[in-house]
Amino acid sequence: MRRSIVPRLILALTAACIVIPAALLAVWSFTARWPWPNLLPERYTPRTVSELLFGSAKLSRLLGSSIALAAAVAVLGTAIAVLTARAEALYRFRGKELIRLGSWLPLLIPGTVFAIGFHMVLLRLGLADTVAGVLLVHLVAALPYCITIMADVTRAVGFGLEEQAAVLGTGPFRAFFYAALPSLLPGVLSSMSMAFTLSYSQYFTTLIVGGGRVKTLALVLVPYIQGGDRALASVYAAAFTGSALAVFGIFEWIIYKVQRGGT
Amino acid sequence: MELAIKKLSLSIQGTLILKNVSLEVEKGEFLSLLGPSGCGKSTLLKAISGILPQDSGEVWLAGEEISSKPPHRRGTVVVFQDMRLFPHLSAAENVAFPLKMRGVSKKERLERAGELLEQVQLAGFQSRAVSTLSGGQQQRVALARALAAQPRLLLLDEPFSSLDEDLREDMRALVLSLHRRYRMTTVLVTHDQQEALAMSDHVALMFGGEIVQHGTPEAVYRRPVSRLAADYFGGCFYLSGEVWGGRFTSPCLTCPAELPDGPCSLMLRGRDVDVSVPGPLALTLEGCRFRGADVLAKFHTGDGTAVEVSLREPLSCQPGCRIDCHVDLSRAVFYPAGEGGRP
Amino acid sequence: MKKPDFTLILLLLPLALVTALVLAACGAVLLQSLGHVPAFGLAGLTLGYYRDVFHDPDFLGALAVSLSIALKSAILAAALGTALCAALVARRKTGGPMVYLVRFPILAPHAVAALFAILLLSQTGLLARLACALGLISDFPQFPQLLYTPGYEGAILAYLWKEIPFVAYFSLALMSSVSATLGEAAQNLGASPLRAFFTVTLPLSLPAISKAFLIIFIFAFGGYELPMLLGATLPKALPVQAHLTYMSPELRDRPYAMAMYGTILILSAAMARLYALLTRRLMKKLGGTV
Numbered sequence: 001m002r003r004s005i006v007p008r009l010i011l012a013l014t015a016a017c018i019v020i021p022a023a024l025l026a027v028w029s030f031t032a033r034w035p036w037p038n039l040l041p042e043r044y045t046p047r048t049v050s051e052l053l054f055g056s057a058k059l060s061r062l063l064g065s066s067i068a069l070a071a072a073v074a075v076l077g078t079a080i081a082v083l084t085a086r087a088e089a090l091y092r093f094r095g096k097e098l099i100r101l102g103s104w105l106p107l108l109i110p111g112t113v114f115a116i117g118f119h120m121v122l123l124r125l126g127l128a129d130t131v132a133g134v135l136l137v138h139l140v141a142a143l144p145y146c147i148t149i150m151a152d153v154t155r156a157v158g159f160g161l162e163e164q165a166a167v168l169g170t171g172p173f174r175a176f177f178y179a180a181l182p183s184l185l186p187g188v189l190s191s192m193s194m195a196f197t198l199s200y201s202q203y204f205t206t207l208i209v210g211g212g213r214v215k216t217l218a219l220v221l222v223p224y225i226q227g228g229d230r231a232l233a234s235v236y237a238a239a240f241t242g243s244a245l246a247v248f249g250i251f252e253w254i255i256y257k258v259q260r261g262g263t
Numbered sequence: 264m265e266l267a268i269k270k271l272s273l274s275i276q277g278t279l280i281l282k283n284v285s286l287e288v289e290k291g292e293f294l295s296l297l298g299p300s301g302c303g304k305s306t307l308l309k310a311i312s313g314i315l316p317q318d319s320g321e322v323w324l325a326g327e328e329i330s331s332k333p334p335h336r337r338g339t340v341v342v343f344q345d346m347r348l349f350p351h352l353s354a355a356e357n358v359a360f361p362l363k364m365r366g367v368s369k370k371e372r373l374e375r376a377g378e379l380l381e382q383v384q385l386a387g388f389q390s391r392a393v394s395t396l397s398g399g400q401q402q403r404v405a406l407a408r409a410l411a412a413q414p415r416l417l418l419l420d421e422p423f424s425s426l427d428e429d430l431r432e433d434m435r436a437l438v439l440s441l442h443r444r445y446r447m448t449t450v451l452v453t454h455d456q457q458e459a460l461a462m463s464d465h466v467a468l469m470f471g472g473e474i475v476q477h478g479t480p481e482a483v484y485r486r487p488v489s490r491l492a493a494d495y496f497g498g499c500f501y502l503s504g505e506v507w508g509g510r511f512t513s514p515c516l517t518c519p520a521e522l523p524d525g526p527c528s529l530m531l532r533g534r535d536v537d538v539s540v541p542g543p544l545a546l547t548l549e550g551c552r553f554r555g556a557d558v559l560a561k562f563h564t565g566d567g568t569a570v571e572v573s574l575r576e577p578l579s580c581q582p583g584c585r586i587d588c589h590v591d592l593s594r595a596v597f598y599p600a601g602e603g604g605r606p
Numbered sequence: 607m608k609k610p611d612f613t614l615i616l617l618l619l620p621l622a623l624v625t626a627l628v629l630a631a632c633g634a635v636l637l638q639s640l641g642h643v644p645a646f647g648l649a650g651l652t653l654g655y656y657r658d659v660f661h662d663p664d665f666l667g668a669l670a671v672s673l674s675i676a677l678k679s680a681i682l683a684a685a686l687g688t689a690l691c692a693a694l695v696a697r698r699k700t701g702g703p704m705v706y707l708v709r710f711p712i713l714a715p716h717a718v719a720a721l722f723a724i725l726l727l728s729q730t731g732l733l734a735r736l737a738c739a740l741g742l743i744s745d746f747p748q749f750p751q752l753l754y755t756p757g758y759e760g761a762i763l764a765y766l767w768k769e770i771p772f773v774a775y776f777s778l779a780l781m782s783s784v785s786a787t788l789g790e791a792a793q794n795l796g797a798s799p800l801r802a803f804f805t806v807t808l809p810l811s812l813p814a815i816s817k818a819f820l821i822i823f824i825f826a827f828g829g830y831e832l833p834m835l836l837g838a839t840l841p842k843a844l845p846v847q848a849h850l851t852y853m854s855p856e857l858r859d860r861p862y863a864m865a866m867y868g869t870i871l872i873l874s875a876a877m878a879r880l881y882a883l884l885t886r887r888l889m890k891k892l893g894g895t896v
Contacts, residue, residue, distance in 0.1 A: 004799070010693035011704060017767065018707055021722035024732060028725060036730050036746055037738040080620040087617040092607035099618065102625040107821055108878045109632065110828020112845040113871045116852065116864075117631030120638070140624055147621075159608065172613075201715035204830045221717045225835060230725065237718050244713060252706075312794060335793040335802070347791035351809050351892040360805075364796040412795050 025241065028234035048235050059236075063243055066200060066216040069131065070247075073138045073199035074192040080139075081146035081191055082184070085154040103147040106140050114141070115208035122209060129211030137205045142195035149194060153187025185258050193251035200244055217243070265290035265448045266311070266416055271320030273310050280306045282472040284320070288465075291446040293439075295459035298469035299495070304452045307469070308418050311450075312339040325415055335364075340414035344421045346405045348393045354380065354404050355389035361412035372411075379407040382444075383437060399430040403437065410441065417449045423458070435462055456496060460484060468492055490598055493530050500570045501528045501598075511597065515564045516544055518592050526600040533572040535591040542589030546570055551577040562586075632871060638861060639868035646857045655865040665866065667841035672870075675758050675843060676827035679765040684819045686766070687773025688811075692803060694774060695782045705778070711771045716764070716831040723764040723836055727752045753836050758843070760836040765829070769822045776821075777814040784810045810892060813885065820881045824874045844870060 028034075032045035052059050088099055106114065118137045119128055127133040157180060165175035181188075206219050217240050224233040266288040273281040280303045288294050296304045309315040311322055313334035322330050329337050340361075348357050355376040362372035373389070380388055383403040393401065402422060409417060419438070423431045439462060442449055453459050459466050460480040468476040468483055476488040487493035490501070504513025506527045511520035513529065520527070536544065538560070546562035551574070558577045562570040580586070608614075640651040659665045690708070699705055711719070726732050734749035743749055753760035785807045792802035833843030842850070848866035851859050 004696075007693035007696040010690060011697060011699070014690055014693075014771075015704070015707055018710055018771075020732075021726060021767075022710075024722070024725045037735050039735050039739055080624070083617045084621045087614055087621075090608055091610060091614050091617075093610045093614065099621065102621055105625060105628050108824060108874060109628070110824055110845070110870055110874055112828050112830045112849070113635055113867045113874075114628075114631060116867055117633075117635040118627070120634040121627060121630045136627070140628060143621075143624060197713045201713070203715060203717060218715050218717065221715070222831065222835070225717055225721050225724070233721055234725070237721050241714065241718060245710075248713065314790060314794070333793075333799070334790075335796050335798050339794075341791075341794050343787075343791060345787065347788050349788055349792070349806055349810075351806075360792070360797075361795040363805075364798075364801060408795065 022241070025234050025238050028230050029238045031231045031234075048231055052235055052239065059239060062215060062217050062220060063239070066218070067243065067247065069135060069138070069216060070196045070199040072135055073142055074196040076135070077139050077142045077146045077195040078150070078188055078191040080143060081150040082154075082188065084147050085150035088151055089154040090159050103144055103151075105144075107144045111141065111202075111204050115205040118205070119209050119211075128209070129213045131210075131214050134206055134210045134214045134216075137209045138199040138202050141202065141205060142198040145194045145198065146191040149187055149191040150184075153184055153190075157183045186255050189251055189255045189258065193248060193255075196247060196251070197244060200240075200247075265292070265325055266450070267321075267323040268307075268311065269321040269323070271307075271310060271317050271322065273306060273315060273317045275306070275315070280472050281310065281317070284472070284474055286467055286474055286477065288448055288450060290448055292464045293442055293449045293451070293462060294465045294467060295463040296450060296452045296467050296469060297456065297459040298454065300454055302469045303472040304454075304469050305420055306472075308341060308420050308450070308452050311416070312341050312418055313337050314341075338415035339418055340409045340412045340416070341418045341420055342402075342405050342409045342422045344424055346401050346425075348401055348404055348408075350393055352393070353389065354385070354391045354393060354396065357393065357404055358407045358411050360408060375411065376407070379411055380404070382410075382441065383407045398426050399434065402426060402434060406438070406441065410445065410447075414447065417447050419449065419451045421452055421454065423453075424455075431458075438462070468495070470495075485594065486596060487530075490528070490530070493596065498532045498534065498571065499530050500533070500564075500568050501530050502564065502566075502568060503528050506597075506599075514566045515568075516590070518595070520597055522597055522599060528598045528600065530596040530598060531590060531594065533570060535594040536570065536572050537589040537591070538572060538574070538578070538586055540589035541587050544588045544590050545585060546588055547585050548578060548580060548582050550582050553577070635864055635867050635871060639864035641861050643860055643864075646860060648861065655861045656868070659862055659865040659869070664841070665844075665847065668844040668847040668866075669869065671756075671758060671837075671841050672827055672833075672844035675762055675765070675833065676823050679762045679769060679826045680819055680823040682762075683766055683769035683773055683822055684815060687770045687818065688777065688808070688815055690770055690774040691777045691781050691811075692807075694778060695785045695807075696799075700778060700782050705775070708771045709775055711768045712775060714768065716768070716829065717835065719764045719768050720832055720835040722767065723753065723760050727760060727763065754838050756838045756841060758833060758837050761832045761843075764832050764836060765822075765826050769826070772822060773815065773818040776818040777811055780814040781807060781811040812888060812892070816881070816885060816888065820878065823877060827877075828870050828874060 027041065029049055030044045030046060031041040032043040032047070034041040084099070084103065088096060115137065118140070119133075122128040122133040122136070127136065161179040161183060162172075162175040165179040166172070170178070200216075201218055202216070203218050203222060206214060206216050210219070217236070221233075221236050221240055224236050227233065266286070268284055268286040271281055271284045272279065284307060296307065298304050306315065310317045313329070313332065317330065320330075321328050324338065329339075349360065352360065355373055358376035358379050359367075359372040362375060367375070377386075377389055380386060383406055385400060385403055385407070388396070388400070388404075393404070396404065405422070423434050426434060435458060438449075438451075451459070451462065460483075463480060465478060466480050466483045467474050470491060476483050476492055483492070484496055487496065493499050502513040502515055504511055504516075504527060505525070506512075506520050506522045507524050509519060509521060511518050511522075511527060511529060516529070518529075536546075538546075545565055547564075549561040549563060552559045552561070557573045557575060560572045560574050560578060562572065564570060639655060640653065641648055641655055642651055694700070694704065694708070697704075724731065728734070729746045729749045729751060734743070734746055737743045737749060738746075752763065785803075788810065789802050789807040792806040793799060797805060828845055830845040830849060834846050837843055837846065844866060848863055848870070851863035851866060854863070
């Protein structure tokens with residue numbers, strides 16, 4: 001396969017299928033008029049973009065709250081994942097299969113069913129139609145991925161460093177924070193990045209559990225796409241994708257720095 | 264010759280690992296490629312088998328230049344250190360794999376696999392799952408599998424290092440008996456000096472990506488080409504002195520030396536020193552240490568050179584006492600200063 | 607390994623709470639699907655709603671559509687995703703820009719995938735315009751309709767756009783390690799790269815590929831956005847139909863909606879169970895090391 005041209009073709013085709021739609025998005029965002037059958041827009045305008053970015057505070061507020069929500073999900077989800085992974089990787093007890101099943105459970109339940117059931121439970125708890133409720137449902141959706149990432153890292157790092165710290169006279173909490181956590185950091189960041197992206201992209205769960213009162217960028221995107229105004233939909237989609245990529249990029253950059261030995 | 268490597272150079276990610284390596288192996292010969300970790304011997308194996316592409320140089324096998332051939336067509340089979348048995352196939356299916364690739368019928372290839380398993384002392388293991396086999400058994404299946412491929416060149420990449428000590432001896436004997444039976448050109452990569460010296464027709468010593476010496480085991484051990492090579496085998500000490508008029512003079516010893524005049528080091532090994540026979544080398548005892556199979560006696564010469572001699576019994580005299588020992592000068596190796604010396 | 611102590615309980619507490627919530631959510635759906643909706647004055651358990659729903663041709667049509675979407679997209683994505691993974695392994699790309707590129711569709715929300723489908727595949731989309739520029743068609747109705755069709759081709763293609771990279775990325779670590787060790791050994795023993803892939807690398811990568819298959823199947827089966835945005839008015843996909851029934855102003859429709867959601871849940875659970883049984887057999891055949 002080293003000499004064959006087929007892998008290169010496959011990768012080139014894949015790259016095209018990903019880059020071209022993204023480019024289209026950018027083009028449509030600045031389109032004023034693009035009649036059939038032109039291959040490129042007839043007239044461009046920065047109006048849609050500038051109006052959205054600098055016009056009403058709507059988009060920036062929406063962006064801010066969506067990012068804040070996703071960030072909260074990221075931190076909480078990773079924290080829970082760290083604890084759960086620690087239990088699974090470092091302790092010996094019966095019933096580990098149950099833990100594994102519990103971690104995987106949300107993946108086996110389609111999001112649509114999940115959202116409906118969750119909404120009903122949250123109604124009982126008085127958390128329906130609140131941000132807290134949406135945060136909870138996003139958390140549950142992201143948890144399997146976070147636990148998978150943290151389980152691998154925790155197992156790899158093991159208990160050795162904390163043991164070393166213990167015999168040097170460090171208490172258990174400090175041993176964890178100072179000895180083990182630095183080695184777990186790349187996994188922690190990876191898990192946060194994954195959870196952030198997942199929460200940021202949630203639509204149906206936000207719609208149902210939020211009851212229409214909690215608005216995120218991903219939620220707002222759908223009506224625009226249904227609306228048929230391709231330029232407007234593209235701008236919002238571009239805003240979404242751009243912000244998601246930016247946060248993802250920041251995470252990756254931090255991971256890179258941490259692995260090089262920075263911070 | 265069967266295998267000829269000509270001026271092969273190879274870099275990995277910008278770092279030059281193999282530096283202009285040339286080597287010749289006769290047909291049916293057993294060659295050991297010996298060297299410390301990181302010297303490039305496994306890399307050389309990978310270059311020969313086509314797993315890694317070389318930067319420059321040629322590899323000739325049975326009169327054909329094979330550098331442009333993909334690995335699966337070279338006829339150079341590697342037995343890896345991590346064995347790499349296919350977990351989804353039984354032992355017999357593993358051994359039969361190369362035959363399957365050649366289109367041999369199922370009945371025939373499984374029959375042949377059974378024969379080969381017998382030859383590696385695993386008769387009856389055909390339908391065993393690979394994961395149920397011990398390390399030694401797995402390595403034997405890997406050997407049988409390599410033989411099934413009827414290689415023109417058999418390459419063994421430190422195949423015994425993951426095995427326990429007692430198993431290694433058995434495996435070495437097995438490999439040698441298979442070699443004698445099939446007379447296959449074999450190259451063994453190892454960092455175990457004893458293994459290399461005991462098993463091979465020839466030894467190629469490798470340091471830092473270059474082959475520094477190539478010869479019979481006796482030649483490589485008794486006449487190391489440089490101090491580095493001598494120190495690699497260990498157990499040696501050096502007396503520094505001067506050659507003048509065909510004679511080597513040092514504070515501790517003088518002897519004839521047919522070398523040009525100039526400063527020189529004389530290398531001897533602890534085993535060339537006989538403390539029970541009186542002789543010209545004056546040694547002062549520092550102490551004796553029991554090591555199980557032998558006793559290590561530590562001495563120093565008049566000018567402070569440390570000498571270690573392996574004895575069967577500890578010496579009766581006290582530390583600090585002086586013994587004049589006999590030396591077997593036929594084993595002495597001279598290193599003129601600046602030649603083959605330390606970097 | 608440490609022995610269980612009080613800290614262990616604290617560590618597992620969050621997961622336990624979360625799992626309890628998840629199970630409660632499933633329970634709530636199932637309970638209401640069995641007719642127990644006290645808020646609307648319905649009590650008692652009955653399978654009647656399931657019975658009615660399974661006699662409803664609209665529901666059966668929606669179920670068929672969702673199963674079709676899920677099966678077609680999951681099978682195609684598994685095959686093509688494996689091919690993409692093999693290409694990445696062959697070119698030794700386990701990290702770097704190409705892998706980031708492959709991860710992009712995984713991170714993009716379904717709505718964005720739907721928009722891409724519209725911009726590219728609609729009758730006035732980029733492909734149609736290219737066809738016109740190449741002289742293949744002269745006006746946009748001549749371009750085949752891929753979106754909003756009863757066969758849900760547009761939705762399937764959009765799912766493929768997201769799922770092929772998912773399968774590839776999910777299987778990448780396993781496939782590259784198998785290929786580097788056992789695939790290399792196979793080639794060394796005389797197998798051509800292609801034969802080495804099919805006889806050694808692929809079988810041993812199946813655990814990851816099959817897990818990815820399960821995840822994407824369940825996702826596509828229960829997915830709402832893509833069939834809603836790219837699908838036909840009739841027949842609807844099951845999650846869309848269920849949601850419509852859920853939002854109905856008729857309170858009596860609630861248990862019917864729950865029966866539909868219950869069906870999705872039960873079928874997904876059945877699929878997971880089937881997967882567990884099949885993989886146990888698969889694992890035995892592949893030996894202990896994977």
